[in-house]
Amino acid sequence: MRRGTWKRSLFAAAFLAFWLAGAGGQAFAAEDSTDRFVDGTVINGLGVTGMTAEEAKAFIESFYQGGYTLKIRDREGKQETIHDTDIGYSLKVTGDLEAILQAENDGGRISGPDVDNRYEVEVAAEYDEKRLRAELLKLSFVKNARETKDASITPYREGMAFEIVPEVQGNDLDVEKLEAAVGGALRAGAEVLELSGTDCYKTVKVHADDPGLISLCDAMNRCADMSVTYVFGDTEEILEGSEICRWLEGADETGILVDEAQAAAYVKTLANQYDTYGMPHDFLTAQGDQVTVTGPYGWKINQAAETEALIQAIRAGENTEREPIYEKTAASRSGNDYGTTYVEVDLKNQHLYLFEDGSCILDTPFVSGNVSKGWTTPDGLYYLYYKQTDKVLRGEDYETPVKYWMPFNGGIGLHDANWRSSFGGEIYKNSGSHGCINLPPDAAAIVYEHVYKNMPVICHGSSGI
Structure with a gap:
């Protein structure tokens, strides 16, 4: 419910007879009751002669109850009317009528044509905002208005250039501003609201000759001649301008809009x-066997980041060559993505092979996870997490210091095992590790010297043990 205060000037000629009847041509002191207004008393344009303050209050409020209307006139001269009953409109006297009555009594209750007994008191107008909005939306010049449109750029049309669509100045109204203007008129008790004197009409903000719009249109047309080339090692994927143009949705103040x-x-x-990444990889083992390994290793495009980067490249409107933004990278884009430098862990034969640039520089036996206890080291293709010296490995029932620690699969890693006197063979079946690859200390030192973070570690052969 909205309310406001206002003062209304003398306007209702029909009510003059109410207080002029019987008035003489001179002032005189009334001897009537002091709890009633003297002859000729007018409050807010309404005669209240002989009424008590409460009666006058009820009379003034009832005058506006069920009869008040606000005419709204648009700038083309069309007129619509808001009725008080449609919006729950009412008027409440908030001014002090008792003070006016007391002033008349203190002044000797003088009346007559030579005495000015006209007064103004504050009143509060109230109405239902939701009902008002509903009524405004019914107005013909709101429902049937011509839409104002800024100048814009045509959408993609096969084989056609982008063009500027001229602006349209309509006669539609900003409903929020209209509601505020009408609310002000209601609170003021106005009889007419001229919309031509308000800022309620929508206006064109971007014209066809706007330099920025012209520049954007030119940029969109240049997109037809641009291309984005993606490089994947020796392979390229070219996004042609003809396809890019299909993605353009126009432009705004920030530039070209791309779908x-x-x-x-x-x-x-x-x-x-x-x-x-995570896909099956073919792998030729050091023993010459062809196997397939799968694991958390490989190339993986960061699709969200690359989508944004592609959009920005298109908005720039220039030919560009780029690699995608990756979430995960691998060693090579040519041939096998794990490249030619890696650690091979042959679980079946219990041998580790260290390859650099395709050449095996180390071949050493090891002991893997204890099969009898269910700690079999799993197959997979992994990144080496990091390498560290002087690490203490801890589990539920063990605490083991090692000189070289190189993890690659959760808590599984490569490390030296100076407590073992032998490696390889079938030791792993009943006397293996908790899952790690136990290496001879000298071999572990060599591996540690050559490995690095994210180096591929390829484990295979667990299914055959």
Whole structure:
């Protein structure tokens, strides 16, 4: 419920007879009751002669109850009317009528044509905001208004250039501003609201000759001649301008608008084709066997980040060559993504091979996880997390210091095992580790010297043990 205070000037000629009847041509002191207004008393334009303060209050409020209307006139001269009963409109006297009566009594209750007994008191107008909004939305010049449109750029049309669409100045109203203006008129008790004198009409903000809009249109047309080239090692994927133009949705004050969904779909196709992370990998073992390993290793495009980067590249409007933004990277884009430098862990034969640039520089036996206790070291293709010296390995029932520690699969890693006197063979079956690869100390030192963070570690052969 909204309310406001206002003062209304003398206007109701029909009510003059109410207090002029019987008045003489001179002032005189009334001897009537002191709890009633003297002859000729007018409050807010309404005669209240002979009324008590309470009666006058009720009379003034009832005058506006069920009869008040506000005419709203648009700038084209069309007029609509808001009725008080449609919006729950009412008027309450908030001024002090008793003070006026007391002033008349203190002044000797003088009346007559030569005495000015006209007064103004504050009143409060109240109405239902929700009902008012509903009524405003019914107005013909709100419902049937012509929409104001800024100048814009045409959407993509096959084989056609982007063009500027001229602005349209309509006669539609900003409903929020209209509601505020009407509310002000209601609270003031106005009879007419001229919309031409308000800021309620929507206006064009961008014209066809706007330099920024012209520049954006030119930039969109240049997109037809641009391309984005993605590089995947020796392979390229080219996003042509003819396809880019299909993604353009126009422009705003920030620049060219690119359909994010289409850009994301394109990046997804690249990921589907070129991602290798978590995928099965063919691997030729040091023993010459062809095996397949799968694990958390490989190339993986960061699709969200790359979609945003692609959109920005398109907005720049220039030819560009780029690699995608990756969430995970691998050693190589040519041939096998794990490259030619890696650690091979042959679980079946209990041998580790260290390869650098395709050459085996170390071949050493080891002891893997204890099969009899269910601690078999799993197959997989992994990144080496890091390497560290002088590490204490701890578990539920052990605490073992090692000189070299190189983890790659959770708590599983490569490390020296100076407590063992022999390695290889079938030791792992009943006297193996908790899952780690136990290496001879000298071999562990060599491995430690050559490995590095994210180096591929390839484990295979567990299914055969």
